[in-house]
Amino acid sequence: MTESSPTTPVRLLAWWRFDDPARAEVDDASGNGHTMVPHGGPTWTAGGKFGGGYALDGATQWFSTTDPVVRSDRSLSVAAWVRLDSARTGPTPALPDDWYAVTAVSQNGPSHTPFYLGVRLIDDPVHSKTNYSIRWNFTAAPVDGSETGPVEWCHAFSRQVIQPSELDRWVLLVGVYDLDAGFVRLYVPGNDDAGETRLPDGWPSWRAEGGVQLGQARFRDDVSDQWPGSIGAVRIYSGVLTAADAASLYAEDKLAGE
Template sequence: MAGSPGIPRKPWFSGQLAEYPGAAPTGTTAAFADTVSLGTVTDTAAHRWNLDDTTGTTATDRAGGLPATLTAPAAWTNDPDRDTVLNLTGTTGYAATGGPGVDTSTGFTVSAWVRLASLSGGNSTFVSQSDTPAVGAANGFQLYYSSGAGVWAFGRHDDDTTSTSFTAAYGAKAVAGKWTHLVGVYDAGTGRLLLYVNGHLSATKAFSAADWNAAGPVQFGRRLYQGTYGEYADGRLSDVRLYPTALPPADAAAPGGNATLTQLD
């Protein structure tokens, strides 16, 4: 492409895919809009739960061998847009792994496709990781719908106690009944929480508390607060991924328009 007449030279980055959207040509010269990053060629997720297992009560981890077990009324359901997904009713249904997915005292990333059933009611936590109540009392991270402001949010408690102190990045307004791609990034190097919504950086927030590790299970559909589980999600969940690093912007903001990919495999 670089040597073709009328086509501008574009930089190539090792391991990166980019899209050059077309625009109306000028005379005999082809025109391109601004480059859109499609993420890296290789998916670097340490854990990936497609949540499309169809039957049984086990959600397979297709990347890291950390399955999750469903607790009713959480169940598989067929979705017209995403086929089989995990359905959560906002009561006591959830799924949980047998151990942690990431070390929350270092940089990490969580991504998920979520479909909120309703804007009414309380918070809906779609993915979190906490200690067990016997060990700790709080979340190392929480990807959720914040009902107070009606927005998507990504946060973590400031320590693993019954304190009410937490830090969260509050992003775009939530929409019920629509699949939304959420990516939460904790950049330990800069001490910031970043939230991406449908491929766009939606919010950032400084995390000034001391880093701490939530060594308990990954939770799908609930969170731990003051030693008690709650904020059961009311909606549907699909394609959850955990990365042991803070993804760079090109990957974290990769377009979420393709409903089966966060990064291209």
């Protein structure tokens, strides 16, 4: 992994702990007022190591904020406790036919999403007879957003394929969009796993003005990637988190040095 020395201080912009099932809306524990609103009646469940969580049906249930939380044309980081539920996926990690991804955290743009944190099918002839394997993933999308645009979408994904033993188990994912160094990174600290990809020269960073979505994303002017499982505590930061930060969030629920 290539880690840069962050040039911009990390700042916590939003933090949803999901620790109060009695409330209809979810307060922002960062104090910045980004209230998270449920849609479709998600069910509260015990969360990861810290906080609570909500089980989603992978179709009609999600959460959203009214306004954007983070500037997507600058470096940012997203940390989320997520769980793939076998009641939704079946006994092995799999996506519905003709799906390539499911997304736990995103922020809406006009036609698509600048970043997608969750799971993706990755072209992989080594591990899969069908040439795709299912991995934890963080995607950055160019402003064009189409498959024929001048810049490819960039995926940072786990080295390890998601195994059946990971179903029904809480996993911390930390996605990092490092525009200063020109990388997209993913940390899965509980698995001692990580991945990165370099952004191409001339990468067209852009600012999405929609709200944060938990449990779905946006692609080609429509809702997509509905999450087949549960989502626990979520944090969004401006700036670049490190591997040490990811490990500290997993072990102690705080950044390294806090």
